[in-house]
Amino acid sequence: MSDARIPALTQLERKVRWLSTWMIHNANHIRPNEDGLKVGGHQASSASLSTIMTALYFAALRPEDRVAVKPHASPIFHAIQYLFGNQTREKLENFRGYKGAQSYPSRTKDGDDVDFSTGSVGLGVAQTLFSSLTQDYLRAKDLAKGPGGKEPEGKMVALLGDAEMDEGNIFEALLEGWKHGLRNTWWVVDYNRQSLDAVVREGLWERFEAIFRNFGWDVVILKHGALQQAAFAEPGGEALRRWIDECPNQLYSALTFQGGAAWRKRLMDDIGDQGDVSRLIEARSDAELAELMANLAGHDLPSLIEAFEAARRHDRPVCFIAYTIKGYGLPLAGHKDNHAGLMTPAQVEALREALGVRAGHEWEPYEGLKDAEALRRFVAAAPFNARGRRRKHAPAVAVPDRLDIEIGPEMSTQQGFGLLMHGIAKQDGPFAARVVTTSPDVTVSTNLGAWVNRRGLFAREKMADLFKAERIPSTFTWNFSPEGQHMELGIAEMNLFLMLSALGLSHTTFGERLLPVGTLYDPFIERGLDALNYACYQDARFILAATPSGVTLAPEGGAHQSIATPLIGIAQDGLASFEPAYVDELATILRFGFDYMQRDGDAEPDETTWLRDAVGGSVYLRLSTRSLEQPRRTIDERLAEDIVNGGYWMRRPGPNAQIVVAYTGAVAPEAIRAVGLLGEDRRDIGLLAITSADRLNAGWSAAQRAREQGLVHARSHVERLLAAVPPHCALVTVIDGHPATLAWLGAVHGHRTRSLGVEHFGQTGTIADLYRHYGIDAEGIMRAAEALVPGRPVRHLSAC
Numbered sequence: 042m043s044d045a046r047i048p049a050l051t052q053l054e055r056k057v058r059w060l061s062t063w064m065i066h067n068a069n070h071i072r073p074n075e076d077g078l079k080v081g082g083h084q085a086s087s088a089s090l091s092t093i094m095t096a097l098y099f100a101a102l103r104p105e106d107r108v109a110v111k112p113h114a115s116p117i118f119h120a121i122q123y124l125f126g127n128q129t130r131e132k133l134e135n136f137r138g139y140k141g142a143q144s145y146p147s148r149t150k151d152g153d154d155v156d157f158s159t160g161s162v163g164l165g166v167a168q169t170l171f172s173s174l175t176q177d178y179l180r181a182k183d184l185a186k187g188p189g190g191k192e193p194e195g196k197m198v199a200l201l202g203d204a205e206m207d208e209g210n211i212f213e214a215l216l217e218g219w220k221h222g223l224r225n226t227w228w229v230v231d232y233n234r235q236s237l238d239a240v241v242r243e244g245l246w247e248r249f250e251a252i253f254r255n256f257g258w259d260v261v262i263l264k265h266g267a268l269q270q271a272a273f274a275e276p277g278g279e280a281l282r283r284w285i286d287e288c289p290n291q292l293y294s295a296l297t298f299q300g301g302a303a304w305r306k307r308l309m310d311d312i313g314d315q316g317d318v319s320r321l322i323e324a325r326s327d328a329e330l331a332e333l334m335a336n337l338a339g340h341d342l343p344s345l346i347e348a349f350e351a352a353r354r355h356d357r358p359v360c361f362i363a364y365t366i367k368g369y370g371l372p373l374a375g376h377k378d379n380h381a382g383l384m385t386p387a388q389v390e391a392l393r394e395a396l397g398v399r400a401g402h403e404w405e406p407y408e409g410l411k412d413a414e415a416l417r418r419f420v421a422a423a424p425f426n427a428r429g430r431r432r433k434h435a436p437a438v439a440v441p442d443r444l445d446i447e448i449g450p451e452m453s454t455q456q457g458f459g460l461l462m463h464g465i466a467k468q469d470g471p472f473a474a475r476v477v478t479t480s481p482d483v484t485v486s487t488n489l490g491a492w493v494n495r496r497g498l499f500a501r502e503k504m505a506d507l508f509k510a511e512r513i514p515s516t517f518t519w520n521f522s523p524e525g526q527h528m529e530l531g532i533a534e535m536n537l538f539l540m541l542s543a544l545g546l547s548h549t550t551f552g553e554r555l556l557p558v559g560t561l562y563d564p565f566i567e568r569g570l571d572a573l574n575y576a577c578y579q580d581a582r583f584i585l586a587a588t589p590s591g592v593t594l595a596p597e598g599g600a601h602q603s604i605a606t607p608l609i610g611i612a613q614d615g616l617a618s619f620e621p622a623y624v625d626e627l628a629t630i631l632r633f634g635f636d637y638m639q640r641d642g643d644a645e646p647d648e649t650t651w652l653r654d655a656v657g658g659s660v661y662l663r664l665s666t667r668s669l670e671q672p673r674r675t676i677d678e679r680l681a682e683d684i685v686n687g688g689y690w691m692r693r694p695g696p697n698a699q700i701v702v703a704y705t706g707a708v709a710p711e712a713i714r715a716v717g718l719l720g721e722d723r724r725d726i727g728l729l730a731i732t733s734a735d736r737l738n739a740g741w742s743a744a745q746r747a748r749e750q751g752l753v754h755a756r757s758h759v760e761r762l763l764a765a766v767p768p769h770c771a772l773v774t775v776i777d778g779h780p781a782t783l784a785w786l787g788a789v790h791g792h793r794t795r796s797l798g799v800e801h802f803g804q805t806g807t808i809a810d811l812y813r814h815y816g817i818d819a820e821g822i823m824r825a826a827e828a829l830v831p832g833r834p835v836r837h838l839s840a841c
Contacts, residue, residue: 046100049419050342052410053124054095058370059396060120061087063403064136066389072138080137082144085368085379086113089233090200092340093363094121097198097229101349102425105187105195107172107550109157109165111202111231112145122153123406125426130404148579154430156550157579163208164539164575166228169197170218171536171543172550173226173358174528177501178477181523185551194356198227206230206249210572213533217540218358219256220531222501226358227349232339233367246362253360261348263363266341268333277317284312285334297335297366297375301327304334335374339363433552437639438475441468444632448624448671454664454707455588457624459488461631462558466495472556472635477544479528480560481537487560487588489527494518497525534569537561538576545581545638545659556635557583563590563663564603577615577659582638584631585616588664591777592803592811593707599802607705607778610661611735618735620663620776622709625676626684626732627662633685634660650686651743651757652736665707665777667808686758687737688729692716694766695725699830701766703729703774703786708817712775715822723830727766734782741789763789771829773797775817795825 065082074080090111098121102108110118119142122128128142132152135141143151145160157172159165176194179185186192205211218226232246250260265273265282273282285293296303305322308330313319325333338344345363352359368374372388384392393400397409407413420426446460465473477499478489500521528544530536537559543550544557566573566587576583592602610618617637621627640657647654676684683689691713694701700719704712709730716728731737740757747755763786766772771793774783780798787794797817804811812818816825 044343044346046346046419047342049416050095050099050346052416053099053420054092054342055370055396056407056410057095057117057120057124058088058091059392059398059409060123060133060404060406061091061116062371062384062389062392064116064119064133064142066384066386067134067403068136068138069383070386070389072134081381082116082137082383083113083380084116084371084384085373085376085382086111086202087116088369088371088374089339089365089367090114090231091117091369092342093200093229093231093345093365094118096342096345096349097200098125098425099420099423100346101353102198103193103195104425104428104431105192106425107156107169107195107197107431109159109169109199110146110155111200111205112159112162112165113202114200114231115143115145115159118146118155119151119153124420125154125423127426127430128153133404154432156431158575160578161571161575162205163201163211164572166199166201166205166208167210167214167535167539167572168542168575169199169228170214170223170226171539172546173197173223174218174221174540175543175547175555176551177221177224178499178528178544179547179551179553179555181499181501184553185547187552194225196225196227196353198229200229200231203230203232203245203249206245210533210535210539212252213531213536214539215252215256217531217533217536221528223257223358224356227352227361228359229361229363231365232362233365249360249362257358259352259357259359261352261359261361263338263341263344263348263361265344265364266336266338267343268336268341272321272333275317275321277315277319277321280312280315280318281308281321284308291377294367294375294377297331298373299375301329301331304330335366335369337364337366339365340369433549435548435552435554437636438471438554438556440472440632440635440639442632444628446624446628451668451670452624453666453668454621454624454627454662455488455666456668457627458586458588458631458662458664459491460624461628462489463491463495466492474526475554476556476558477526477528478558478560479530479537479540479544481530481534481565482532483561484527484529487562487586489560493527496527497522498527498529499523499525534561534565535572536569538569538572541583541585542572542576542579542581545576545583546579548582554639556638558586559583560586560588562601563587563606564601566603566606566609570609573616574613577613580615580658582657582659584634584638584660584662586662586664588662589666590620590663591665591707592799592815593665593667593777593808595803595806595808595811598805602799602803604779604799604802606663607734607776607782610663611738611782613661615658616661616735617658617733618661618663619733620706620778621684621732622669622704622706622730623671625672625674626730627664629676629681629684630660630662630732634662646743646747648755649758650736651740651747651755652686653743663706663778667707669707669710683758684732685736687733687735687740688731688759688762690727690762690765691730692726692728694727694770696767698725698727698767698770699723700826701727701729701770701772701792702822702826703731703772703783705731705734705776705783706778708775708777708812711812711817711819711822714819715826718819719823719826727770729762731783734776738785759786759789763792766790766792768792771795771826773822773825773829775822777817793829795829797821797825 504521642655737759744757780796784796
């Protein structure tokens with residue numbers, strides 16, 4: 042039965058391909074280019090997905106579905122959003138320009154309806170898998186069902202290039218999806234058999250098919266379009282099918298670029314000596330033969346719509362391997378150099394005339410199309426766009442005024458984190474119910490065990506703890522059920538950050554607020570850094586507790602000792618980084634973090650701290666396994682504010698101070714001891730506790746910018762803290778991490794500074810061994826102080 046939608050969809054396919062091509066052409070050849078840099082835009086990569094995206098957005102998708110678009114198909118996406126009325130002509134004209142439509146779809150930088158940011162290849166693909174798991178989590182708890190509880194489950198759809206399948210994070214995600222019983226996920230592989238620099242290897246689709254089937258996916262091969270299927274039914278058609286199926290990728294691409302005459306010669310040379318086959322070929326003109334050979338299923342609207350609608354009838358994950366031609370419908374189709382290639386002005390002009398687009402009307406949405414008014418109505422009625430913008434909102438969850446914890450005489454911040462999470466687990470109400478935790482196979486060793494014992498592990502189906510059933514004693518109860526609030530992951534850190542990204546966008550993707558907390562070993566942040574950056578770029582909201590950290594994890598050697606992570610915390614946008622030394626500081630920061638991650642306010646900085654706290658973001662806690670003697674004190678409102686803002690005076694310097702020691706994290710005892718000993722022959726020494734080098738630095742930078750713009754009163758928290766330090770005083774900073782983390786403090790008011798820390802890979806030993814080796818022990822701090830401000834000869838602590 043013919044589909045009445047096909048004529049309209051065919052016109053829309055040509056229109057979105059034209060708008061995409063023109064958008065890129067305008068950016069490279071028409072718009073002024075002041076700096077002379079290449080603009081680019083991937084005309085060929087966009088064209089290969091033009092049919093698939095037309096079928097999806099104008100016919101197959103529903104409002105509850107969410108899509109991650111292949112990065113290089115961004116122009117097609119923007120063109121479709123333009124037709125939907127979600128994108129402006131001004132943005133299209135400024136594609137890849139300042140505040141124009143983005144090079145790659147971006148949730149935070151684009152004004153149109155982007156579901157998932159893409160750009161770092163493979164990550165948007167895997168994100169759809171974890172978003173599907175998030176949807177399952179919410180559904181199991183009777184959330185995210187829409188008004189009246191009737192909204193159906195959405196399909197999480199990824200459009201990816203075949204070369205994108207080289208990315209390892211995709212296969213890590215596949216394994217995690219299998220473990221969790223993945224559903225409602227579609228991955229559509231744009232199998233154009235070309236990568237950035239080459240043609241892909243033969244037989245790749247067979248490997249893809251085997252991999253996906255092994256992980257429980259349905260695999261739908263979309264290879265031959267309706268024209269080819271009809272030709273195969275003619276006498277001689279089976280020989281043509283065999284030739285196409287056996288044709289090497291490079292040859293098929295080359296013949297596509299060369300056109301109908303080249304196709305005719307090659308087919309006649311290879312199979313044309315058979316009467317039926319010869320007649321089949323000779324019955325078609327060069328143009329018709331080229332159209333037939335280009336009619337792969339990835340460019341055949343009836344084949345695509347039939348496949349998508351069949352897959353909607355069940356919830357199994359589906360991989361569609363859709364054969365396409367890179368540059369389809371353009372003069373550079375099939376050429377192996379077309380990835381970064383651009384059509385010439387003459388080629389664009391010829392395409393404009395062929396499509397009936399009048400000069401000066403290139404941006405008109407329905408220019409050159411038949412019955413434009415009917416097409417407008419068709420687009421307006423597209424199911425995917427039926428409810429307009431699909432970006433959702435969820436109210437904030439009230440956070441307790443304080444997180445109570447019984448602090449022992451000696452504790453580590455890692456231990457304190459576990460106790461704080463256990464305290465939350467014991468609460469009733471929406472706050473505790475919305476917390477969801479996840480960890481890459483280090484749940485127990487990052488102190489989440491007590492939380493899991495109380496709240497359970499999540500699974501769509503109940504699974505009993507067999508150790509408990511067999512009455513084998515164990516500290517932990519591992520019960521899986523739909524009521525559980527911990528998502529246990531395998532050891533891949535990329536999956537952790539993608540899971541946090543999906544959970545941390547639940548309020549905007551599904552309209553239900555979750556409060557995700559993820560844990561991992563601090564040194565292994567770098568294993569998943571690309572995915573962490575991706576999560577922050579999307580503005581996902583979560584708390585990351587990274588522990589243990591630094592060379593303080595002395596016996597485990599350099600492989601498990603983190604050096605650069607404090608610098609990552611400072612540099613990573615969208616992530617507020619903290620390194621508390623004491624558990625009461627951690628309790629204050631964690632409470633702040635649960636509130637901060639839910640904020641969505643004005644981007645203007647607060648004129649007290651000059652931080653953009655109203656905007657909110659994610660939070661990174663760098664914690665330690667080192668037990669420290671805990672201070673006995675009450676955290677009042679003023680001290681809590683200082684802790685959250687990044688620092689406070691443990692010992693305020695006097696007017697005659699020669700030295701101030703500033704520390705962060707687990708080296709607090711060394712800093713305190715050094716200050717005590719230095720104080721024997723120096724007066725008024727100060728001790729500054731840094732709880733967040735990140736926030737101090739961000740506030741300082743913002744205040745400087747404000748002053749440069751005429752706000753002479755602007756003063757940041759760190760400027761007010763260090764205003765108490767006399768000009769002649771010197772600073773010694775110390776951290777179990779890279780010394781550059783705190784080295785900038787001297788620039789705030791021009792104080793001489795010596796920064797101590799760790800710059801090289803550690804080795805095994807005791808904490809004392811390694812602190813001494815790196816000069817971050819009390820004696821090292823004293824030597825640094827003596828070098829800056831000589832006093833009486835430094836005594837070796839071994840003699841004390």
